[in-house]
Amino acid sequence: MNHEPLRGIFTPNMVPLDKQGQINEPELRRMVNWLIEKGISGIYPNGSTGEFTRFSFEERKQIVRIVTEANDGRVPILAGAAEANIQRALEACQYYADLGCTAAAICAPYYYKLSQDSVHEYFAEIARRTPLDVVLYNIPLFANEISIDVVVRLAEKY
Numbered sequence: 001m002n003h004e005p006l007r008g009i010f011t012p013n014m015v016p017l018d019k020q021g022q023i024n025e026p027e028l029r030r031m032v033n034w035l036i037e038k039g040i041s042g043i044y045p046n047g048s049t050g051e052f053t054r055f056s057f058e059e060r061k062q063i064v065r066i067v068t069e070a071n072d073g074r075v076p077i078l079a080g081a082a083e084a085n086i087q088r089a090l091e092a093c094q095y096y097a098d099l100g101c102t103a104a105a106i107c108a109p110y111y112y113k114l115s116q117d118s119v120h121e122y123f124a125e126i127a128r129r130t131p132l133d134v135v136l137y138n139i140p141l142f143a144n145e146i147s148i149d150v151v152v153r154l155a156e157k158y
Contacts, residue, residue, distance in 0.1 A: 008041020046080030076102035
């Protein structure tokens with residue numbers, strides 16, 4: 001795993017679509033280049049702009065592939081991996097690591113209310129098996145809350 005801490009401003013980027021509703025790859029590449037030219041510290045594809053609810057798993061992988069290719073190693077990439085289950089989150093992490101991403105942002109499981117012990121175990125399992133560093137993305141309005149106790153327990157072990 002990468003132990004260089006993420007620093008600066010990472011921007012979640014919008015995903016432009018063409019007239020057929022498909023990912024507009026040239027425009028997405030242009031946006032990545034523009035953000036880097038303007039001095040952004042890192043790129044955050046699939047983060048906080050609704051991709052995990054609006055795009056398929058394959059489309060989310062395509063978004064990260066396009067962003068990493070356009071980035072060409074210039075700035076770190078924090079790829080959003082808010083998936084519906086642990087296996088899919090790990091699959092995303094492996095794919096993003098293979099592309100050269102720096103880290104993955106993962107929210108707690110959503111839809112069903114879980115205990116904090118279950119939230120801890122979810123992230124502990126990911127930490128044990130992912131090739132990427134993980135940024136905990138706490139969005140209690142839409143997913144299970146990640147308590148400070150869980151963060152401390154994870155930080156002490158992983």
